[in-house]
Amino acid sequence: MPRKIFPNAAAALDGLLFDGMTVMAGGFGLCGIPEDLILALRDSGVEDLTVIGNNVGCDQHGLWHVLANHQIRKVILSYAGDNKLLEQSFLTGEIEIEFNPQGTLAERIRAGGAGILAFYTRTGYGTVIAEGKETKQFGGKGCVLETALTADVSLVKAWKGDSEGNLIYRKTARNFNPMMATAGAVTVAEVELLVDVGDLHPDHIHTPGIFVDRIFRGVRHEKHIERRATRERAPSSDASGAGG
């Protein structure tokens, strides 16, 4: 078996997890989350985790399982809605939440993987986000100094991957996964289709395999939909307008 390929999520995480570690997990809401890896993380029982992700699952889904198992100490995210348990855990003081503007969160992770230790952004200048951080004017515009984020392990989800760890994502399931793949000391990729080298066109690869240490084919792929929105078929429906 090629060196990066593992048979399942538990095997792919073997030897990587420890109490007090920092874990990044891809996804926007439940779209593009590594479902098998999240359950394997829960089953491992590691505690005192710092979790970096745009959200921490929603009720009964995704990272909610790790939260419900009391394994998380701190979360770094941009949006904590749609998750009553997170709300309760925050109010009782069990969990610390660090709120980030979504673009700042994405860029902190990108910076972490790209060797940029900090950067200035206009986002959040003049708000509570800037409190306790250095600020500076560039061209008359106030900016906030934000620092990079990295993790002991990054858990990412892709559509297709090969034995070298090259990844291709699908539609809006890409979101935070590409940056997180670059920002983990070890990156584990869960894919829907695991193919041989040569099956992915080199021009179509989103994440080059250098960023991926371990890869396996997931089995769960539940892909729960948070808000099912549809339209009716009408005889003279106007399909050209943008919705949603």
Add this chain to the structure above:
Amino acid sequence: MPWTREQMAARAAREVKDGFYVNLGIGIPTQVANVLPPGMQVTLQSENGMLGMGPFPYPEDIDPDLINAGKQTITELAHSSYFSSADSFGMIRGGHIDLTILGSLQVAENGDLANWMVPGKMIKGMGGAMDLVAGVQRVVVLMEHVEKSGAPKFKRRCTLPLTGAAVVDLLITDLAVFGIERGGGATLLEMAPGTSLDEIRAKTEASFR
């Protein structure tokens, strides 16, 4: 007669120009997409990583890998593209999006915007709102003129924590439209039919010309 939500959305749609790249917030702003003039070429951005957002899918076409920033299922169009959250916010912060239309809790006369948290209530988080107001070329706010209690929402200074300082260009309420000079002052541009200047003054804390 105050403007209805649909009329407010229609007024906001007049700020959209042919060829614009636009990001619409959740709530009334989403409705702006439904009232754009036919034939106008407008590309909607969804900050979770898509340009060229299409309408909601037919039930049999639902794809869990294709959602908007409100987590609703959507569709793609012939010119759509997908990208990472880092690229998405690069577009937003980098000034490549022409217009964003957002809801708000409060707006101040200098263009300060507060729409992400109310102290004492659960903080859901700002999501992409702070990045949008910091980087998009033109920021239009749609909100009710007063709270349910009758308290003005267009204020001298926001009392809620800010989403952005001096970021609003145009404020559309159910009673009036105000132009705002970022960091400067507000100008009353339009009033809803049957609304008097006295009524607007009585329901507005902000000063305006």
